[in-house]
Amino acid sequence: MLQVNNLKAAYGKIEALHGVSFSVNQGEIVTLIGSNGAGKSTTLKALMRLQPPESPTVTGGNIFFHGSSMLKTEPHNVVGKLRMTLVPEGRQVFGNLSVVENLTLAAWTNKGDAKKDLDYVFGLFPRLADRMKQRGDTLSGGEQQMLAVGRAIMSKCTLLLLDEPSMGLSPLLMYEMFRTLKELNKQGLTIILVEQNARMALRLAHRGYVLDTGEIVAQGTGEDLLESPDIKTAYLGGH
Ligand SMILES: Nc1ncnc2c1ncn2[C@@H]1O[C@H](COP(=O)(O)OP(=O)(O)OP(=O)(O)O)[C@@H](O)[C@H]1O
Ligand SMILES: [Mg+2]
Structure with missing residues (x-):
């Protein structure tokens, strides 16, 4: 590959x-x-x-x-x-956007069913589902890390x-x-x-x-x- x-x-x-x-x-x-x-x-x-x-x-x-x-x-x-998608060192989630906005935005390359992928990410990281509306910059470090990986999944790389x-x-x-x-x-x-x-x-x-x-x-x-x-x-x- x-x-x-x-x-x-x-x-x-x-x-x-x-x-x-x-x-x-x-x-x-x-x-x-x-x-x-x-x-x-x-x-x-x-x-x-x-x-x-x-x-x-x-x-x-x-x-x-x-x-x-x-x-x-x-x-x-x-x-x-x-x-190909990179989850960089230091995460780089959008601080002024909510969890669900961060995830949805990452689906720009994804021509499939973004809603289904969102559910999949929330299944992998239930913590993110609980904090769906919370701003990226108020998440804990570990939650931001999950969000960064969640965004990569949404990109369907x-x-x-x-x-x-x-x-x-x-x-x-x-x-x-x-x-x-x-x-x-x-x-x-x-x-x-x-x-x-x-x-x-x-x-x-x-x-x-x-x-x-x-x-x-x-x-x-x-x-x-x-x-x-x-x-x-x-x-x-x-x-
Ligand atoms: N933007 C930059 N400008 C100049 N030098 C850089 C830059 N980024 C990294 N370097 C240098 O390139 C070398 C390799 O850095 P790199 O970030 O790839 O290391 P790493 O293996 O990822 O280390 P770490 O485990 O600390 O993250 C280092 O000597 C570093 O100082
Ligand atoms: Mg490094």
């Missing part, structure tokens, strides 16, 4: 990705793990074709989506036509990119979030998951890649990476 070949990306003159290669098959959950500043968010922003200054400039390599290069694809077409979806969630809500992602994947959604919580991400994912200062330094099935002594020491707190 997605093939990233020797991708290089820079912020101004500073190269942040030094030739990153990885692939994602349809129906997979693939996780990118790595330390702070490794280039995980940069990779997701480059895939979405987001533009500088917040996002990097792609300076080399290529990204293929279903076999076609997407380097010239405009960001709105990445969402609307290729049906086929490839979902998640940047730290567990950030700020209590252990119970984190567990629920991961269970929801597993459920969405079972229903056919392909997911690229960036996570600080590498252990949980590797348990959930079919495969994983380890990024270190802009390069892929290890890859394997979630299980293999969880069992690897080097990965354990460097990224999983040594246990």
Whole structure:
């Protein structure tokens, strides 16, 4: 579905990705793990074709989506036509809109039955249903995180990119979030998951890649990476 070949990306003159290669098959959950500043968010922003200054400039390599290069694809077409959606770090819900308005707005690419999808999202996140009329900026951090994922579901994407979806969630809500992602994947959604919580991400994912200062330094099935002594020491707190 997605093939990233020797991708290089820079912020101004500073190269942040030094030739990153990885692939994602349809129906997979693939996780990118790595330390702070490794280039995980940069990779997701480059895939979405987001533009500088917040996002990097792609300076080399290529990204293929279903076999076609997407380097010239405009960001709105990445969402609307290729049906890739990013839930960015820090959520970015519309603070002055209600929960239900946030969700409905996200359905602009969705030519299907938005009402049905809304019910589906409320089924996944009953907390959002309880707070349907509440303004986005008055939701708790965890509720905003659910709303951000709910918006992605409303967009009917086929490839979902998640940047730290567990950030700020209590252990119970984190567990629920991961269970929801597993459920969405079972229903056919392909997911690229960036996570600080590498252990949980590797348990959930079919495969994983380890990024270190802009390069892929290890890859394997979630299980293999969880069992690897080097990965354990460097990224999983040594246990
Ligand atoms: N808008 C920007 N302008 C300049 N440099 C940036 C910008 N965004 C990120 N960088 C730099 O690019 C490198 C990779 O950052 P990135 O945000 O991709 O890391 P990350 O792996 O997502 O880290 P974290 O786990 O802390 O979120 C870092 O050195 C960072 O300082
Ligand atoms: Mg990041």
